[in-house]
Amino acid sequence: MDLKLKVWRQASPADQGKFVDYQVHDISPDTSFLEMFDILNDELVEKGEDPVAFDHDCREGICGMCSMFINGHPHGPEKATTTCQLHMRKFKDGDTIVVEPWRAKPFPVIKDLIVDRSAFDLIIQEGGYVSATTGGVPDANAIPINKENADLAMDAAACIGCGACVAACKNASAMLFVSAKVSQFALLPQGKVEAKERVKKMVAKMDELGFGNCTNTYACEAECPKEISITNIARMNRQFIGAKLS
């Protein structure tokens, strides 16, 4: 396949940045999207140009590191797929592909397609855990948990923290990310003890960091590579109201 790429290039956080056009040729349809970028970068290096900086690591859809905004969609056009698992067979020969970084104020661009997502770590640090210290815990089977809740907790816990939900949202809201973690613990007995403090602190931090509000466009759910459900946001809202009222 031959493709035309319009790629966002930005030398540093302070640089204004711009789109630059590239051509890639003879790309196999079995190539992954990131491997297509590897090929482009190899050519750029051979020509003595600066390769495109992008985040990636596991390349199997679980680490949450990759983060390209492709043709107007975070992680590209294929549903429930991270950029690293997207393959060129989903495109047509001769296509033009536009590639940008995540665009959101709390995720500043560092270089080209790399953004800084430390804001997510700061939100988790406010209480996205059960404060059990190492040792001194009961036997694992001492707390039976009904399978339905355990499965729902796992659905929420499958979030990879990539930030696609924020990139997809016109308000740059982090509600889906935060609610996935709040929900996981709201559904489990282990999480109940700290439930009220958790939801209040995590929401406050999210607001403080400049993430926007949720206006129910459902874009986050539609674009989430792990199909995290919007029902988590409803659950978090109930938790939040309950915590504020008590």
Add this chain to the structure above:
Amino acid sequence: MSKIDSRIPEGPLALKWTHYKEHQKLVNPANKRKIDIIVVGTGLAGGSAAASLGELGFNVKVFCIQDSPRRAHSIAAQGGINAAKNYPNDGDTIYRLFYDTVKGGDYRGRESNTYRLAENSNSIIDQCVAQGVPFAREYSGYLATRSFGGAQVSRTFYARGQTGQQLLLGAYGALSKEIKRGSVKLFTRREMLDLVVMKDGRARGIIVRNLFTGEIERHSAHAVLLATGGYGNLFFLSTNAMTSNGSAAWRAYKRGAYFANPCYVQIHPTCIPVHGDYQSKLTLMSESLRNDGRIWVPKKIEDAEKVRKGELKAKDIAEENRDYYLERRYPAFGNLVPRDVASRAAKERCDAGFGVGPTGLAVFLDFKEAIGRLGKSVIEARYGNLFQMYEKIVDDDPYQTPMMIYPAIHYTMGGLWVDYELQSTIPGLFVGGEANFSDHGANRLGASALMQGLSDGYFILPYTMQNYLADQISVGHISTDTSEFDEAEKAVNERIEKLLSIKGTETVDSIHKRLGRIMWDHVGMARNKEGLEEGIKLIRVLREEFWKNVRVPGSNKGVNIELEKALRVADFLELGELMARDALHRNESAGGHFREEYQTPEGEALRDDKDFMYVAAWEYAGDDKEPVLNKEPLVYENIEVKTRNYKTS
């Protein structure tokens, strides 16, 4: 006197760890605040250790290469974590888990360490459940388990096909709690480029590069813990993440830490086969699939040829014309033999001309019988995300047609040599998780890597590091303004400047791919003397070419990904030679190390217990000198050493 002293506590095997804890030295709470600890890596071992040490009250500085500690490659582990809970009442005990692990490792691991690992396994499950890790559960509400290779009990706990992710997020939660509390300070996007060892021989700091700014930073501490994973990416193509590398361990080796058993590399039998030159990594399909999937190739060589040409489909081959070769060769364990055995058996069939797929380097993993027996929905619930991942990569539906799989580099059992306390030969340098060599012998069983990472981090290092630190309370803050730090930083800067100044014609990746090819062909699944000698020559030639002709564009300022890769590949080009050298010296076959000259008439690995029942711990002697071989004899007092037998129970 050799520095090899494994410091195994006295007493019966089952009481050694208890005995150790009863007699170790402690640091009182007020003094813990005066002690700094550096932890490099935030995977299961590093993340859990940093969190636990922070909880105890030490000042911890933790470093990771990614943008968040949650992204360490432990996250990609799929299948599960072993523990001797015996919840299914199927006859499991701590001893049995220990025994299976030592046997699975082909009697090349240290007995006392492996026993302690099995002993800690149950506490890990308790800890993770308390953290809210959503393990799979039965309708009763109690925890579910499944089986993995090398075991006849069901002892593997799991969270769908994302067990590593969930355990890592548990450790990340614990770490985040300590960061918030102020006991742990987090440094992201930092790569360790050297270890700082003081004149008194103690490890006291590290040199890191800030991957955003390019700045070289000095960090000091009273002790350093490396939890930097394995070196499988030496082969270019592996199941490791793209940034996984061996540099931290290699730099520690060059500062005096011994490197143990580098030739023990795990080749995982069930990965998606290589399909093109542009490919950047290989993807694992979890071993758990072997619970329900049956592995086969065509019985008739002409059928295999037709399948390769696309003239015949798997479903057109009648049952009697299929060779379920693992069930045929190993009736007692069948498809659940250990990984090294399953990988070699796949290679044997493919080399003999029975392989499938366009390249002939693939075998079928078939779920038809399981789907017929259990229904599609059960299979979907068990392995749905794996099937989905397979379909995305290969563009084929494994519910309809069998998967095609082939072995790939996955894990390194070798690593920095450590004693019973997980301390290297450099005082104050501890090593945890895949980065050390200690618990898996020559082959690791499935679902044991997660167990080891968390055992080291939650339940061993917080004790043993404290024992070391007990007499460090009056040392005071360690300054970074010393000649040792100057020297280490200067060496790092010189290496970087040298790489940037070569301005050759070969990209880093192209040299890395060539190194991977040499390793796979000469130091891969089957090795022999001539091939290894040739491999060493080729690695040396390639290393010379790298330093003359590599092209690293850009500068040391800001993000420079080619420079990052070049620094890693430079170290792989040295580590690869040590791996080949270790494989050449070990004139036997054991676990993941298979020497063609040493096999039984049936093609099984043939150990030489008389001459090679030892850990090979290599000592750096200088770039132009051969490394020195130190031997730690392996003594088995609680297990009868036998030839591994997976044919009869």
